[in-house]
Amino acid sequence: KRCYIYARVSTDEQASGEYSSVESQIDICKHYIEVQREKGWQHAGNYKDPGYSGKDLDRPGIQELLTDIRAAKIDVIIVYKIERLVRSIRDFYKLWDIFQENNVTFVSATQQFDTSNAMGKLTLNILLSFAQFERENTAEKTRDKMRQRARLGKWHGGWMPYGYNYNKKTQKLEINQKEAKAIKQIFEQYNAGQKPAQIANTLNNASYQTKTRIITTKDGKQKTVGGNRFNEDMIKNIISNPIYKGYVHLDDKEYPGEHQAIISEAEWQKANKHLTTKTNRPTNYAKDDHTHLLKGILKCGQCQCNLTPYPSGKKDKNGQPYLYYACGKVVDNGKNSDCKVRMLPAREFEAIIKQALQGLGQNKALINSAIHNTTNHNKKRIKPLELEKEQTTNALIKTVKEINRLVNIMKSQDMVGKEINNEYKVLLEERKRLENNQQKIELEIERCQQDTLDAENIARTLQAFDKVISVLPIDDQKELFQLLIREITVWHYDPAKEKAPRFERGAFTAKIRTKWYKIKLDLYQFPQIDEYYHSISGKLASSE
Structure with missing residues (x-):
């Protein structure tokens, strides 16, 4: 990295x-x-x-x-x-x-x-x-100000509504005559029975465009946005906006506005009654609320790219969308990519990782043995470091004493010789070097101690994993995965063509639907337990 x-x-x-x-x-x-x-x-x-x-x-x-x-x-x-x-x-x-x-x-x-x-x-x-x-406190204060403005009939900010301009002197919305003509046309045509898509095409053919505005990007640059063609959703949003009948809208409430209406209230009500009837019809399309548990920690072993959430657009027999983790090269290059991993079925792959962690958590003897080995290893690392720290501290104490001795000499003499000045500078540099070394040693000792502590915490979490994972809300499951797992690397594996590989540490094989994969699971501050991964290799499968 x-x-x-x-x-x-x-x-x-x-x-x-x-x-x-x-x-x-x-x-x-x-x-x-x-x-x-x-x-x-x-x-x-x-x-x-x-x-x-x-x-x-x-x-x-x-x-x-x-x-x-x-x-x-x-x-x-x-x-x-x-x-x-x-x-x-x-x-x-x-x-x-x-x-x-x-x-x-x-x-x-x-x-x-x-x-x-x-x-x-x-x-x-x-x-x-x-x-x-x-x-949130700042946002709530802002919201209170917006409510107050709405109650007074004032426009409370946001994107400028098409059909109006904002007068900074009067602090009021004023009708933009050219755009207002398009607004009137939209309501007239919709109330006459035309569809939003047809109305959008009519406006586009007449060279109407959406409002342009200048925004500041995250890198501080000015950028002009808008000036686009109208589409069906834009027409629907305009029709449903009460700003055009002379009202302001906030928190599902409407307040009489101080601005001039473009459309009569009767025209607006007629259009929205028709619009509501259509938009309330049942639809087969539902918002996907699936949380990708492994987002950000999943990598393609062949391409060294992240595997990112990717909806296919198709749905299963229960009406749920098929969800995948797609290799970055496949997302960028599509069929031209030579990646063999390509896309992993998200739900099935997450189930495999759950099974692997549940099995590991249930093997207490294996976990305790791993923690014992980690603790002993870190103790061996710490012992020479503590000795080096003691030696550095003693050298630092000695150097500080020498510096103080020279300071006393310099205080007692009107003229200080060049040799004493040079010796004083050398000692200051030596003190600085020793202080830096002391901090470096302390960093390494803290790291060893933290490795042991983290491994113990991870072990306790793994042992409780089987009990808690099934009752946690989906967002909390994701957080638990993110805390346990540093990275998961996936390769395509064909047992019919390839010999059983000598896997690197922490790797096992699993079958998802009809395909086999080699999976390397890297946990935070926890030793790879090769015998466990070897024991589950080829035995985990998901066919959902």
Whole structure:
């Protein structure tokens, strides 16, 4: 994974020596990446904002970082501490939305904050809960203002309704005569029996277009949208909008507006009575409410692309849409793609993963043995680190004493020799080096301890998995999967043509409908139990 470091020191912090320097932050973050090398993490570059405050996002380094995230150049962002990136929850919420949209992991090297593991996600959820509360509180205040405006008959904002312009001086809607002509035509033709699609074609043939407006994109650029052809849904929305009979609408209530109507109330009522009769008819089309449990953690082993949710448009005998996870190359290239995995039936594949986790959770002896091995392994890793930490601490104490000795000498002499000055500078550099080493060692010790803790938490969750998974709401099931599983990789497998493969760790085979797949299940901070995966290989199947 391509890992980039972001470092920032404000002018005040530079003066006081807090957080040392941008270079020191980068050094600690590099070491963190090195500790994660088993995950395939690689240091790819740095973004710096020396001398900038964290009060907002108006910084060249952070803006360059966001541009590269949107260009899909970054997999992981690492900072020394969260406050190096942002100082407000609101700004972090904005950044997190961008990170999520672009599948970027966020890590704070010295605060055990890593969104690629379960504990980091828990910490993130707590942080975002505060941001969500603040956001909802602001939204409620905005909603109250909109209700007040609606009760006064004022337009309460949003997209400008076709047929009107907004006068900023009077703060009122005013009729746009050209567009109003099209509005009148729509109601006249609909009340005369024409269909919305026919009306849309008539307007398009007469060179009418939807309103244009200028918006600001996420990267700060101005963009003109609208100016499109009319379609059936647009005509229906216009007919059902009470703005045209002189009313404003909010929260399923209508209020007499202060603006001038384009259509009489009788014309509007006639059209909407006809429209309601048609739209209330039964339909075979239903909204798909299926949550994809494995979204974001499923990968095609052949193409190294994400497998993403993909509705086929067809339905089963119960009227439910067939849902798939499709390889990114298949989505992009269709039949021209050489991918053998192509599309996985979503419900059936999710059932296979449930079976695998349920079986693992029921084997307590196997889990306890794995945890015991993990704990012993981490203890062996920690012992030499603690010895190295003790040696570094003693060396640091000795260096500080030497610095204090030289400070006393310099205080007692009017003129300080060049040799003493040089020795003083060398000692300061040595102190800085030892402090950095001390932090690096502490990071590695914390990592070992966290690995053990996470493995124990995952083990407890697996043992309870069979009991809770069937009673959890679908959204909570998804969250549980996301907390347990780091990644699932899938390959096509043909047992008739291929010899039984020597699978990499954590892999097993399973049959879904008529096809076989090799599946590698990578759990967070939990050892791969090869004997379990070997025992279920070829025995899990789904034919739903």
